[in-house]
Amino acid sequence: MQHSDNPVPDHAVLIVNAHSRKGEALCGEAKARLEAAGITLIASHAVKDPADLDGIVAGAVRDGAPMVIVGGGDGSLARLVRHVAGTECVFAVLPLGTANSFARTLGLPLDLAGAVQTIASGRRRRIDLGRIGEHYFVNAAALGLSPMIGDTVPHKLKRYLGRVGYLGWAIWCLTRFRPFRLTVEDAAGEHRTWASEVRIFNGRYHGGVELIETTDVDSGDLVIQAVTGRSLLRLAFDWYAKVVRLKSRSANTVEFRGEALGLRTRPRQKISIDGECLAKTPVTVRVAQGAVEVVVPSAPSIA
Known part of the structure; x- marks a missing residue:
């Protein structure tokens, strides 16, 4: 991990996407x-x-x-990190x-109090970003079933039912x-x-699930992971195997690695x-090495 000895700044601009699932309710509490x-x-x-987010972040930088x-x-973070890169x-x-795949990759607490405490007492870590054309990504890009879900899932379903609603819509799309x-x-x-699904990883998580263990956000390269074959049951089993962490969870995928x-x-x-x-295929995916510094929890102290 590429940690910095420089302290985390104690002055900042706070920007909350109040359109996100928890954003509107938690903005005042976060401040x-x-x-x-x-x-x-x-x-x-x-x-x-959300259309105003880019201008506000770019202006702050x-x-x-x-x-x-x-x-x-994750969508907001991926969209806005390019202004900081x-x-x-x-x-x-x-x-x-x-x-919250990016937060999971960085080891951040998922509750507001824990996330705030990390910002106040954490460390800086320089990480890579993935890039497709002009678009950066912090976690993963995907083609196949995931874009179909993301392109069609009703916003209110995500907002009010969270991951349960997202899973139900995924099953509907699978058919x-x-x-x-x-x-x-x-x-x-x-x-x-x-292939039935292709995942392009900068970090380890996609859809809140750890789908890969052979890379990290400062590895210096990207990994393409493809669920091979034409069986949709095989794709469903791949997700199941990775969610419950079966020993055979990599049996239905192949991986390709590079800058x-x-x-x-x-x-x-x-x-x-x-x-x-x-974006849409064909594309070339690239890694932007050490593109941005983020805040992560402090390393545990050694007695």
């Missing part, structure tokens, strides 16, 4: 807890229209904020979404999905197979980037 923990808030924003604290789900501004996370032909190009050449990987499908597939459909 109060941060100030009580010793964080001076240069400004705070409860943003009800441009004005020299030493840290931006973003409260929201390559700058001296620290990116801190309040996990207020449904799956309507069709496998596809996949070609991956890495340093060893081209690899072809049938840049080519990806083609037949037919073309939409690509969800941390939960939002923003």
